[in-house]
Amino acid sequence: MSDKSVMKLKVNGEDKEVDVAEDTPLLWVLRDHLGLNGTKFGCGMAQCGACTVHLDGFPIRSCVTPVSAAVNQEVLTVEGFSENSDHPVLQAWAELDVPQCGYCQSGQMLAAAALLSEKPQPTDADIDEAMSGNICRCGTYQSIRAAIHRASELSKQS
Helix, strand or coil: CCCEEEEEEEECCEEEEEEEECCCEHHHHHHHHCCCCCCCCCCCCCCCCCCEEEECCEEEECCCCEHHHHCCCEEECHHHCCCCCCCHHHHHHHHCCCCCCCCCHHHHHHHHHHHHHHCCCCCHHHHHHHHCCCCCCCCCHHHHHHHHHHHHHHHHHC
16 A cells, blocks of 8 residues: 555545545545545446546546546546536436436446537447446346437437
8 A cells, every 4th residue: 555645636626635545546535535425336346337437527437546546637426417417317317217226327327428428329339338337236228228318319409
């Protein structure tokens, strides 16, 4: 474990300082040091996607990303995802009642938002490829795909 040092982060648009070891996973900094519990621990091996956050607009697995990689970059978690709950992905998720247990949904939504920013009108194949690393134990994959298509439609309307 490396020595502790104060690192400056920008999380959900706010400047934060944390005094942790540089190799501390970003997930644990978000949850344990900043109190942002929407990002979930799933597997700890970057295999399930429950810990997905955006780092400078790109989806990453925060369970294997050292906090030092987030210094001088913008971290976006589900808590900062949509200030007024008006993001098309959130609207589509609610409209189609996607979550069952909900545990994986923050990672699912952030992965979906990244896909839509890259491909505003994704095909089923685009969705399947982009979302393949996000596991839903409840099996809501069809609902997730439908919600991504709906979010795409809502994006066109705004």
